[in-house]
Amino acid sequence: MPADHPPARENPMNTDGASATSTATALAEGVWTPVCALADIVPDTGVCALIGGRQIAIVRVGQGDTLYAISNYDPFSRAMVLARGIVGDRGGIPKITSPIYKQGFDLRSGQCLDEPSIVIPVYAVRLQAGMVEVLAGG
Structure with missing residues (x-):
């Protein structure tokens, strides 16, 4: 990791409770929200969906139907970019690597594999x- 990159910080775009849209209601009530067809996600890549004011990265691992959903916010670059990261694994742990400073995140838990004190929402x-559906509330 470059020594000159800024320290990680929380997502300033977190809008919990700030929106009156039906998707915000879905988040609060824990409703499954349709995002896209599985065929729309190229294997070993991610797509981003805006659900209740949150950018959520949906990641397809491999050729099958293994899916993960994480926050799209990279706390190191402070940008919404994780859906554009590099998908792979580290020691058998499915991960996505930020396209900016290259930190890896465990797709199962959201924990940063390079700085374990940093965890992003899953x-x-x-x-x-x-059809791919995300449960982003509850």
Whole structure:
């Protein structure tokens, strides 16, 4: 990690409770929100969805239907970029690497693999009849 990059910080775009939209209601109530078809996500890449004012990265690992959902916010670069990261694994741990400063994040827990004190939010994700859905509240 470059010595000149800024320290990690919390997401300033976190808008919990700030929106009156139906997606914000879905977040608060823990409703599954359809995002896209599985076929719309190229294997070993991510896409971003805006759900209740939150940018959520949905990541497809491999050729199958293994999916993870994490915050799109990179606390090191302070940018919404994780959906554009490099997908892979480190010692069998599925991860995404930030495209900016290259920190890796465990897709299961959100924990930074390079600085374990940093954890980003993770969300439940499922596949229903070929459609990817995210549970981002509750």
